[in-house]
Amino acid sequence: MRTRSLPAVIALVLSLSSALAADEAQFRALEAADDDRIAAVKTADATRLREILSDALHYGHSSGPVDTKASFIESLTSGRVKYTAYDNVERKFTFPSPGIALMSGRAQVKVETAKGGMDSEVGYLAVWRQENGKWRFLAWQACRIAPPAAK
Numbered sequence: 001m002r003t004r005s006l007p008a009v010i011a012l013v014l015s016l017s018s019a020l021a022a023d024e025a026q027f028r029a030l031e032a033a034d035d036d037r038i039a040a041v042k043t044a045d046a047t048r049l050r051e052i053l054s055d056a057l058h059y060g061h062s063s064g065p066v067d068t069k070a071s072f073i074e075s076l077t078s079g080r081v082k083y084t085a086y087d088n089v090e091r092k093f094t095f096p097s098p099g100i101a102l103m104s105g106r107a108q109v110k111v112e113t114a115k116g117g118m119d120s121e122v123g124y125l126a127v128w129r130q131e132n133g134k135w136r137f138l139a140w141q142a143c144r145i146a147p148p149a150a151k
């Protein structure tokens with residue numbers, strides 16, 4: 001009986017390592033796509049943003065307003081909103097179903113607007129979706145993380 005189970009164990013190990021390699025490849029692709037998104041946001045590059053963002057974008061800012069793809073790009077290209085810094089403190093990806101990736105983490109963000117500047121750490125949950133074979137940024141929701149209380 002042991003000799004019959006050995007091929008099954010080998011098949012299971014090969015299947016698991018293949019799945020891990022696929023997840024690793026998806027992770028690397030998403031990490032690169034998100035790095036590209038951040039660079040496009042910081043430089044207000046409308047052409048790159050149109051390629052990266054899903055047409056169905058739902059972008060919930062930590063300050064409350066929600067943008068669509070068009071309104072988000074317009075706010076950046078008009079200069080009303082300027083991201084001067086965006087550094088991930090933590091970024092994780094999970095794959096709840098084929099073609100969907102959840103990205104969660106924390107980032108240190110500096111933003112300038114007509115109302116003043118914001119320099120804070122935010123926690124976020126974002127959704128990436130494969131559209132026509134390419135990862136597109138579908139949704140974002142962030143909240144400010146309060147600084148540690150002084151002792």
